Amino acid sequence: QVQLVQSGSELKKPGASVKVSCKASGYTFTSYAMNWVRQAPGQGLEWMGWINTNTGNPTYAQGFTGRFVFSLDTSVSTAYLQISSLKAEDTAVYYCARGDILTPYHRYNWFDPWGQGTLVTVSS
């Protein structure tokens, strides 16, 4: 079945970096875009951006430029989110979610499925 499996929870100190992985299975990885969504404690869903798994081209939402990097390893059908210079306000659950259809041509698509989420806690 189609699923996304994310890496486990992380506890980091301010100023450190973290890399979250999202491994896809059950479909052709490069046929769909991958999105990243943040949910701070007790808050709503915030779209961080997406990466074109065909070209590797990332698009970042406002507020997620500079310290946030999306990357891929298509050989293992995995997308990554790296956050550098971590701050306490980066404490959140981070989700990956499959999105747009990329082949044979680009079509807008809803988010489904979602990964199980990765809790990143930033605390000294």
Next chain:
Amino acid sequence: DIQMTQSPSSLSASVGDRVTITCRASQGISNYLAWYQQKPGKVPNLLIYAASTLRSGVPSRFSGSGSGTDFTLTISSLQPEDVATYYCQKYNSAPRTFGGGTKVEIK
């Protein structure tokens, strides 16, 4: 950027009640609108896409309607397992903005 505004932000209703949640886009988005359900401590789950298409396996008491700027999610007969926060989302272009969420509780 297009803003997505949900109302109400929370509601409390009795089992069996009809519940309606609205989502308004600040500009027209055709029918590129999805609804997600997030139960406490769980992953968001797709309910409806293309504004009104029920995802396979979702109970038929859920329905969606609307096009352009105004959309609704209706639960025809609220059940205890429907306690959750519901989010709308536009997906027709970046940014793929979510609404602020509507928390549904049982009275």
